Amino acid sequence: MDSLDTVSLSILLGAVLVLAGILSSLVALRFGAPLLLVFLLVGMAAGESGPGGLRFDDVRLAYTVGSVALALILFDGGLRTRFSTFRSVLAPSLTLASIGVFLTAALTAPVVVQVLGLTWLEALLVGAVVASTDAAAVFFLLHGRGLRLRPRVAATIEIESGTNDPLAIFLTVLLVELLVMGDRPWTAVLASLVGQGLGGAAFGLLGGRVTVLALNRLALPQGLHAPFVTTAALTVFGLAQSVHASGFLAVYLAGLIVGNRPTRAHNTVIAFLDAATWLAQIAMFVLLGLLAWPERLMSHGLQALAIAATLMFVARPVAVFLCLAPFRFSWRERAFISWVGLRGAVGIFLASIPLLVGLPRAELYFNIGFVVVLVSLLVQGWTLAPAAKLLRIALPRAEPAPRRVELDLPGQLEQELVGYHVGTGNPYLRRKIVPSWAKPVLVVRESRVLSAAEAGAIRPGDHIYLLAPPEKAQALDRFFVEMPPPPAPDPRLLGDFFVGADVQLGALAEIYGLEIAAEDRDVTLADHIAEALGHPPHPGDVVPLGAIALVVSAEAGGRVTRVGLRLAAPDPVPRGRRPRLVRWIARARALARSVLEP
Structure with a gap:
């Protein structure tokens, strides 16, 4: 009976922890705190060194739950990404997700060597653990504060954060293997990298197509479409991982394929995955919080703070500015993308891998990674919205x-x-x-x-x-x-609603069914208005665009900053105020009808 009581208490404690995590989201929404930080604190408070006193040291369980959660998060990210968005920022995003990850890890390593006295290979492992960004935390904060990013910046951050996790995971696993097995020829390392990438891409593309085909062909009972897609995503992930391909890349690409093909129960799948990823994240964050001991975290607190400062103010900005140099990003956009390098679940998840394989100094890697993530969430997380406003990257x-x-x-x-x-x-x-x-x-x-x-x-x-x-x-x-x-309606100056001047013509074309040439789809409204007017814009200037009209609402420095959209011609003038000629014509028509009608 004691064993049955233990199982019942475990279920009760698990349910209470998840419930606490769900309710804590209300606190996060109220004060703008990153949800990841709240869930981690719930886990730490419930742990052996916290008020809860719950003993938990099962690293394998935490790694398993973390793998499932990350697979679902990446699949959900791919499911919501449109191919049009993906193609428009593919080059800068993939550059950040590949070269940017390597540069971030490499630029962090020298500081790790200096403050911790580790070897270069061990220092690179620390850099790889904290090299990737957390998209869920970033967009939760932006949306929770009522902000929207410029479309190109938002798409770049979205694609980068969805594609840099697989590379960071691969780099961490590779460095762990090198530390466990000793030196390997760089040709073997490169071959392993290419093999995992190609294998993951093949599994993802094939798995996505098979999932779409099965979803549309099989007559599944009502309500089983969403669980089928979720299980199919985990199957793609597991198959790729079992043959040493990149399962995380595979599941992201599978989501991209499924999300951009016509499928049954599309909205049901989206809603179900919302709940599944939410619960998976809560479980993963709470378990990772349970693994952390505050006393151990503070044993290398100063060194971890130095590494976090290097990552936020040196490694990430240098990597972003170098990677985006060939592309048309302003310095403000690059500065904001640098500050958006918010560390999160992936960093702590990767920090648990050395613990899982029993690597020497494994606790040191975990503690450093945990503290760096906490500092990033506290500093960058709470300043993300002010930074967006300061750099004029987001509008209220x-x-x-x-x-x-x-x-x-x-x-x-x-x-x-x-x-x-x-x-x-x-x-x-x-x-x-x-x-x-x-x-x-x-x-x-x-x-x-x-x-x-x-x-x-x-x-x-x-x-x-x-x-x-x-x-x-x-x-x-x-x-x-x-x-x-509006406080002072003026159909000459005001459109029906406003958009940022950096919105692209292609985005408006999709919404309003406009005919826009392919070469003009990436042109912003500000550039289009400047070219159409041929002179510095002034509030009230109107540029026709198919069935709508673009109205200059605000400008700064000779460039449009806000555009009003006039959806149709202004309402008719009241009868008593019609021009005199129009009234004469109306009277003449009425007189003609009275004469001609019997």
Whole structure:
């Protein structure tokens, strides 16, 4: 019976820890703290040296849970990445994810040698452990603070953080093997690197295609599509790892393939993976926190702080500026991308690998990696949003995103039903315009379900449902944003809503169904307006763009900084204020009808 009680208590403690992690997210949202930091602190508080007093030293279990969590996180990241985004920043992102990781580890190593007295190979291992960034923490903070990044910067950070983890993991495992097995010829090391990369890419591309084919061909019961995709992702990861290919690269590419192909239950899969990755991250972070001992962490606290400072202020910035030098990034964008090098779960996960294999000084690697991650989360995590504003890389999100309902339609993959509540300040209600690829089909009004034809004109308080391609459904949000009326309405100066001047023409083309030449899709609105006007822009200048018009809202230094979008022609002038000629024509037509009609 004692063993049964032990199992029951273990289940209870595990559930309480996960519940504490979930509830702590409310604290993180309130104060802007990185969730990873909160979960780690929950684990440390529950550990043997904390108030909880729970003894935990199972490194193998922590590594297993961490592997599953990282596989799901990478698959989810690939699932949400659009090929158009991927292609637009492929070169700079992959440069940061490959050369940038090597440079960061190499530039950190000399300081490690000096402050810890390790060999160069051991110092490189410490550098590799802390070389990758944590996308989940970065975007949680930005979205939690109501900020949105410039599109090109956001895409670069997203792709880099999704692709640099596999390389950091490979580099760490390779250095651990060299320390355990002794020196190996560099030709063998290079062959191993290429083999793992090619093998991971092959497994990812093939696994993604097979998952899409099976998902669309198999008649799975309702509700099993999402678990099937999640299990398929872990299968791809496990198969690649079992043959010594890069499972982390494979699972990311598989997610990229699945997310960019028409599939059944796409939104159900996204929602399920949201919950799965959330719980996996909580479990991984809490277990890693349980492994940490505050007393041991502080035994090399000063050395770890020196390494963290080198990483944040020297290694990462130098690597970013060198890697992005061939590309068209401003110094502000490069400075922000440097500061976004937020360390997180991968760093602590990699620091546990020396513990798992029993490497000499394994606890030192773990303690240094843990402290560096904590410092990065505390310093960079809490200053990320102010840095974005200071460098003018992010603009305040002026309006909350509307609540969107998405429903899959069985029997086809090209369309889904997207629903919104219509508020009095929606651009849709104001201008009665939606993209050409969205078709209104249903209206719910006062608990009655009406067809679009039966409903007639849309009214405030209605719920409208439109048919739209799944990959474009999110773009409808901006038409149903609740926008307050401007303090001084002026149709000459104000558009329906505002966007940053660094938005590309291709992004607007996808939303509004505009015809934009392929060579102009990467041109920003600021550059397009400057070329179209031929003179320094002034607020109120209008540049037509297909079915919409671009209105200069703000400029600085002779360059547009904010653009208003005019979705349609201004509302008709009230009857009493129509021009005199228009009133005469209307009267003449009325007189002619009265004479001609019997």
